[in-house]
Every structure is written in C-alpha cells, then in structure tokens.
Amino acid sequence: MADRLPKQSEDFPGWYVEVVKRAELAEHGPARGSMIIRPYGFAIWENIQRALDDRFKATGHENFYFPLLIPMHLLAAEAQHVEGFKLQAAVVTQGGGETLDEPLVIRPTSEAVIWPTYARWIQSYRDLPLLYNQWCNVLRWEMRTRLFLRTSEFLWQEGHTAHATREEAWDEALRMLEVYREVAEDVLGIPVIPGRKSESERFPGADETLPIEAMMRDAKALQCGTSHFLGQNFAKAYDVKFLNPEGRQEYAWGTSWGFTTRMIGGTIMAHGDDKGLRLPPAIAPIQVVIVPIYRSDEERSAVLDVAGKLRDDLAGNGVRAKLDDRDQHRPGYKFGEWELKGVPVRVELGPRDVEAGQVVLVDRVTGDKRSVSLAEATSGMAGTLDEVQLALFEDARAYRDENTHQIDDFDSFAAGVEEKGGFWVGPWCGSPECEEKVSAATKASLRVLPLEREDPRGPCIVCGKPGTERAIWARAY
Numbered sequence: 001m002a003d004r005l006p007k008q009s010e011d012f013p014g015w016y017v018e019v020v021k022r023a024e025l026a027e028h029g030p031a032r033g034s035m036i037i038r039p040y041g042f043a044i045w046e047n048i049q050r051a052l053d054d055r056f057k058a059t060g061h062e063n064f065y066f067p068l069l070i071p072m073h074l075l076a077a078e079a080q081h082v083e084g085f086k087l088q089a090a091v092v093t094q095g096g097g098e099t100l101d102e103p104l105v106i107r108p109t110s111e112a113v114i115w116p117t118y119a120r121w122i123q124s125y126r127d128l129p130l131l132y133n134q135w136c137n138v139l140r141w142e143m144r145t146r147l148f149l150r151t152s153e154f155l156w157q158e159g160h161t162a163h164a165t166r167e168e169a170w171d172e173a174l175r176m177l178e179v180y181r182e183v184a185e186d187v188l189g190i191p192v193i194p195g196r197k198s199e200s201e202r203f204p205g206a207d208e209t210l211p212i213e214a215m216m217r218d219a220k221a222l223q224c225g226t227s228h229f230l231g232q233n234f235a236k237a238y239d240v241k242f243l244n245p246e247g248r249q250e251y252a253w254g255t256s257w258g259f260t261t262r263m264i265g266g267t268i269m270a271h272g273d274d275k276g277l278r279l280p281p282a283i284a285p286i287q288v289v290i291v292p293i294y295r296s297d298e299e300r301s302a303v304l305d306v307a308g309k310l311r312d313d314l315a316g317n318g319v320r321a322k323l324d325d326r327d328q329h330r331p332g333y334k335f336g337e338w339e340l341k342g343v344p345v346r347v348e349l350g351p352r353d354v355e356a357g358q359v360v361l362v363d364r365v366t367g368d369k370r371s372v373s374l375a376e377a378t379s380g381m382a383g384t385l386d387e388v389q390l391a392l393f394e395d396a397r398a399y400r401d402e403n404t405h406q407i408d409d410f411d412s413f414a415a416g417v418e419e420k421g422g423f424w425v426g427p428w429c430g431s432p433e434c435e436e437k438v439s440a441a442t443k444a445s446l447r448v449l450p451l452e453r454e455d456p457r458g459p460c461i462v463c464g465k466p467g468t469e470r471a472i473w474a475r476a477y
C-alpha cells in the first residue's frame with residue numbers, strides 16, 4: 001500500500017476523500033459537481049437498490065419512468081416547490097442549434113412532471129391509490145461538492161403516490177419511512193432516528209417531511225432518507241381531482257419519498273475506521289475474500305486447488321466470495337487492500353492449513369482470527385456474516401449513544417456542540433425564531449422531532465417559554 005490513510009481522529013474529511021479514492025468507489029467527473037461511480041462503488045449501490053426495491057414491491061409499489069426534462073411552466077405551477085428549487089435548477093435553453101421557445105428544467109425531482117400526468121390517470125376513487133416509484137438521476141446545482149454526499153447529479157429512487165384520503169396518504173408516508181428505517185438499520189447497519197422535520201427544514205411543497213437521521217463517526221448528523229406527506233398541495237397545483245363514492249369531486253392526497261447514493265457516503269462514514277472501509281455484509285460486493293498463501297509452485301497448486309473449491313462451495317451457499325489468486329502481490333499486500341475495501345471476512349489458507357483441513361477466518365470488524373475446519377468455513381459462513389453485520393450495527397449504536405447529550409442550558413449546549421459535536425436533546429417551544437437563533441449561535445440544525453410528541457420536560461432552551469417538543473440538534477452534513 002502507498003502511504004497510510006489519514007487518521008479519522010486527526011482529519012476526518014481527509015480520511016473520507018482518501019478512502020473513496022483508494023477503495024476505488026468514485027471520482028470527480030470532468031464537469032464541476034459531477035461524479036464517476038466506479039464498479040466497486042456501483043456494486044454497493046446495486047445491493048442497496050435491490051434491498052429497497054424488494055421492499056417497495058412487497059408493499060405494493062410498481063416502477064415506472066418519467067422524462068429527464070420538464071417544461072418550465074410545469075415546475076412553476078406549485079409556488080413553494082419552484083421557490084425551493086429555483087437556485088438549484090439547471091435549465092436547458094438551447095437545442096438543435098436554436099433557442100427554445102420554452103426553457104426545459106433538468107429534473108431536480110419529478111413531482112412537477114408526474115402530478116400533471118396523474119391528473120389524466122386519476123378520474124375516480126376507483127383509480128386510487130397510485131403506488132409508483134422510479135429509479136433515476138436528478139440534478140441540483142452545487143458548488144461545494146463532496147463525492148456521494150453532495151454532488152450536482154446523483155442517483156436515487158423517488159416514490160410518488162396518490163390516495164383518496166388524508167389517512168391513507170399519511171399511512172403511506174409512515175410506511176415508507178419504516179421501509180427506510182429497516183433498510184438503514186438491517187441492511188446498512190446504521191442506527192437511525194425516524195421522526196419529523198421542523199417547518200423550516202421541510203421539502204418545498206410538503207405538509208410534513210419525515211426523515212431518518214443518523215450519526216457519522218465524526219459525531220455529525222446525516223439525513224439518510226426522507227418521506228414526505230404532500231397533503232393536497234400538488235393535487236391542487238396540477239388539478240388532480242377524482243370523483244368520490246358519493247359522486248363529489250375531491251383533490252387527491254399525495255406522498256413522495258427518496259433515498260439516494262448519498263447513503264454510500266453515509267455507510268462509509270458510519271462504519272469506516274483507520275484502515276479504511278468496513279462494509280456491512282448485506283451490501284458488500286465481496287463478502288468473503290480468500291487469500292492463498294504459498295511459496296513454491298507445488299504449494300501453490302495444492303493451496304489453490306482447495307481455495308478454488310472453497311470459493312465454489314461458498315458461492316453455492318449464496319455467499320459473494322472471491323479468490324484473490326494474483327501472483328504479483330504478496331499476501332500481506334492483499335490483506336491491506338481488502339481491509340481498505342472493507343471486505344467483511346478474510347479467509348487465509350496456506351499449505352499447513354490444507355494438510356490440516358482447516359482455514360483461518362479474520363473478521364474485519366473486530367480483527368479477530370480463528371481457525372475452523374473447511375466444512376465449517378462453508379456451512380458456518382452465513383452465520384459469521386450475520387455476526388459481522390450485527391457487530392457493525394452495535395458498534396455504530398454505541399458510538400451514537402456515547403455522543404448523545406441532554407441539554408441542561410443553552411451555553412453548555414453551544415460549547416458542547418463546538419467542542420465535541422454529537423446529538424443534543426432538549427425542550428423547544430416550536431417557534432422558528434428560536435430555531436434560527438440556535439442555528440446562528442451553534443451552526444447546529446434541528447435534525448429531528450419525535451414522530452409522536454413527547455413531554456418536553458422543561459422550558460424552551462432558547463426563550464424559556466413552555467416547551468412543546470423535544471428536539472434533537474446537531475451539526476450536519
């Protein structure tokens with residue numbers, strides 16, 4: 001390996017940049033703000049996609065596809081929506097060598113092209129609900145970019161549903177929030193807090209925005225997915241009406257929800273250590289790497305024979321296994337490379353192991369080594385991977401708990417955020433002015449409010465008026 005990675009504790013941003021580069025996940029594209037996702041990074045995304053898509057299908061959704069370009073007048077129809085995306089929109093004004101009659105917006109999100117279409121698809125209550133999702137790229141102009149976390153163009157899924165009643169739409173928004181929580185925790189191994197955003201942090205055009213929030217290993221927060229309850233806002237803007245069972249016209253109720261390639265960055269920052277990535281087995285492109293150890297040609301052929309069979313047996317059991325049989329690199333080099341790339345389990349196999357019918361397993365999370373029989377290496381691998389998956393989750397949860405603090409008073413809160421980051425929990429009166437004061441004084445934002453209002457347990461930390469909510473504050477990406 002080249003130089004050592006920067007230490008997380010000394011230079012977390014530098015560590016992140018180097019890990020993304022050296023693990024061959026992504027690099028900057030030629031246009032400012034753009035990103036080239038390399039095969040190893042894209043394989044992680046494909047596994048995230050599959051985990052989400054299976055759950056979307058299981059909850060009754062279908063996929064469709066809408067166009068990249070949106071005529072400007074459509075985006076302008078929902079006042080808050082156009083205002084919210086005005087500064088982030090890229091606009092095409094020329095085509096075929098001529099100035100266009102109407103500029104076309106490159107989608108920053110697709111409500112403005114989907115809801116006018118829903119107006120044609122929805123006539124009666126019998127047409128509802130519409131439960132659809134699309135996988136696509138979107139573009140939001142960014143000058144301060146960081147690979148995966150903040151790029152102009154990114155990949156995501158956007159769900160768009162329409163319902164006959166408020167209750168159904170609200171239940172849908174909650175259902176998809178729960179799907180996101182499950183994927184974040186059970187698949188990515190990242191503990192999250194589901195809840196509500198304050199009004200100032202809402203999606204433009206939504207009545208309620210429901211996020212899942214996580215803590216990264218530098219004690220900063222990352223929003224990991226959002227589900228929006230749109231009320232009837234988009235239905236009114238695009239005239240989406242239906243005839244209810246009583247024969248009256250009503251506006252449809254809507255939701256939208258999105259999960260993006262940002263979560264590759266989230267996974268890197270929630271689990272990585274000074275040696276590089278630590279990937280959760282559920283999304284690791286390679287779950288087990290087998291590194292053969294030999295000196296002579298004779299040893300080589302005996303070891304590779306057994307190693308190849310082990311790889312095939314693991315693959316037959318549904319484990320994503322790779323045999324690293326490159327001759328040009330020594331085992332020590334390979335160990336470092338696969339640790340950097342976050343492969344959950346390494347199998348070491350040398351001539352003596354072959355004689356004894358055993359292998360050495362090394363777990364990327366704890367670094368523990370143990371010898372097991374070849375048969376056990378195959379039959380027990382799924383269980384070992386489950387243990388690694390759980391260990392990563394528990395590790396991240398312990399870190400979050402250590403870095404979550406109760407707010408006693410405003411000054412110690414402000415000093416604490418500055419000194420050690422973390423989540424800070426305390427009573428808030430609900431006023432945007434107090435929220436703004438906290439942000440201005442601490443650079444922390446209101447990350448999440450509990451789904452069900454809790455007893456605030458005291459007066460607002462800013463103004464001292466009676467609290468109405470318990471809010472979680474943090475500095476965030």
Ligand SMILES: [Zn+2]
Binds near residue numbers: 429434460462464
């Ligand atoms: Zn207040």
